[in-house]
Amino acid sequence: MASDSEKTNKTGAYEPRRLPKQARSRERVDRILDVAAQLLIEEGYGYPVETVEMTTPIMQVTLAKGEIHVMMEMWQQNFIEWYDEAIADGKIENLGMTYEGGPQFFVIPQWVHEEYGINTVFDMKDYWELFKDPEDPDKGYFINCVIGWQCGAINEVKMEAYGLTEYYNIISPGSSGAMEAALAGPQKKEQPVFGYYWAPTALMGMYDWYILEEPEYDETIWRKIDAAKDDTALRPLDEATAYETLPIDKGINPSLREIAPDVVAMLEKMNVGLQPINVTAAWAVENDVQDWELAAIYYLENYEDRWSTWVTDEAYAGIKDALAAQ
Amino acid sequence: MFDFPETLVIGRSISKWIDRVVDWVVVNWDPFFSAINIGVLRILVPFQEFLQWLPWWFVIIMVGLLAWRMVSVKFGIVAAGLLLVVSFLGLLDLAMITLAIVLTAALLCVVIGLPVGIAAAKSNRVDSIMRPVLDSMQTMPSFVYLIPAVMLFGLGKTPAVMATMIYALPPIIRLTNLGIRQVDPSVVEAGRASGTTSWQLLRKIQIPLAMPTILAGLNQTIMMALAMVVIASMIGARGLGIEVLNGINRLEVGRGFLGGISIVFLAVILDRISQGFASRKSQTRSISG
Secondary structure, X not given: OEEEEXXXXXXXXXXHHHHXXXXXXXXXXXXXXXXXXXXXXXXXXXXXXXXXXXXHHHHHHHHHHOOXXXXXXXXXHHHHHHHHHHHHOOOOEEEEEEEOOOOEEEEEEHHHHHHHOOOEHHHHHHHXXXXXXXXXXXXXXXXXXXXXXXXHHHHHHHHHHOOOOOOEEEEOOOOHHHHHHHHHHHHHHOOOOOEEEEOOOHHHHHOOEEEOEOOOOOHHHHHHHHHHHHOHHHOOOOOOOOOOXXXXXXXXXXXXXXXXXXXXXXXXXXXXXHHHHHHHHHHHHHOOOOOHHHHHHHHHHHOHHHHXXXXXXXXXXXXXXXXXXX | OOOOOHHHOOHHHHXXXXXXXXXXXXXXXXXXXXXXXXXXXXXXXXXXXXXXXXXXXXXXXXXXXXXXXXXXXXXXHHHHHHHHHHHHOOOHHHHHHHHHHHHHHXXXXXXXXXXXXXXXXXXXXXXXXXXXXXXXXXXXXXXXXXXXXXXXXXXXXXXXXXXXXXXXXXHHHHHHHXXXXXXXXXXXXXXXXXXXXXXXXXXXXHHHHHHHHHHHHHHHHHHHHHHOHHHHHHOOOOOHHHHHHHHHHOOOHHHHHHHHHHHHHHHHHHHHHHHHHHHHHHHHHHHHO
């Protein structure tokens, strides 16, 4: 099994360059998934499991060769050509969704949504004064993603298309740490804040956020956004859409079907859920958990209703015993 | 080697405690830090808007004239030339934003640094307390205090000015202290003998005689403030640092280099002008005094 903590791949869809930068928050999620799967397989089915950390290109080679058997998060959108070929050649197999995908969105604190009835990105026009920019009090401010990441330019195009640049200054932090702090600070102080973020991340689980409604993802419009992000002559667009949420899939080497067919059957059903993973990651951050096994146990203890549907009765008993012994 | 006994390791609990203190400060001291934020912005924003409002040719000519008056005709031409290059690169506007942040930070450093430096010169006790504080301000990796600064002030200019000040304040304090301590004791004695109060002694004798050293400290403070430009951009201050960060994060080496070289040009101009100012001051002193 591989943990892909460093995503170095630079080809593929519209967001590849952002992925390596996510390591900080994302790494935790990777490890929680790996250790949870490891516990289920070892305690429920009795196979020994070893987890290995590697980069995307090495994962591709070793998974196709059968040196590792399971990859909990493939992010195949980032190497779609290689993936299509490997699937066609039967070198790897896709066992379906691990969670509902890494959504990206515009957020405000939940209490702001409730108190002011802000539901959509367009509502934000009427409430810019809540998010006043201290450096330019005639406008509000929007916390963009990190300088140089692809999402930064995409967000600019979207803000412009939604007519929000008239009301908001777009502020770009220079590092992911600064971005997290800029969103977490106002939440701690119970002040309004408006920005871009993504999931599953600890920050999303640590505070209550409201995801602003946007026009539903539409491929034709998305292509226009994608073009306008690199070519300012195409701006402003008159419409934009939400980010596409791509499911994050599990990949296996086909040899696993012979070695451990029962594990394959379990993995096929293993959809951990985005919100449970957010909550678990946030729990790990808040309690300063260094040991991933503890976070995985937290997940298994709190989301039994999920994992109990993936495993056989016999495996269920073994896992319950192991959890009780903790 | 034997390891340090693990039961005695308390690093984790200390770091948790610091987390709690920072959280507490972020939540409970918000009015205080908001007031600082507004205060800094009240100086910085109009200053920056003024610099950006000036026509480009006016800025270049004024900097050229200033460099001529303070340094030499030759450097006047060089300084104007360097700014012209920055304009051709399309970065003059960003350079003005950077200049506003650097000069505001330097001004605040003078306001805080002079009195602290004088206090350290007057009292050995203050001096011995200040020394390790200044050492840690200069060596503590800036990322350590950048993140709490963003939580306190939000993204933008104020945390950038604060971070810049932490790094750029020590030279002016150190050199003010040094300058005053180096004033010839016989001159101070003569002043005392003629019945000056200690305030008069400071104002009329010690500070004027220490001025060249203090100005050398100001020069160092300005240079160190410039060195923080890129770091400041990491927490949302616009300016030339943004170009460098864009260059790094997108692997656009050329773009990063142009941003970087513009910072260097700005540094050369500010360095020579402030040095020239310092040496002119000391010359007029020696002629008139």
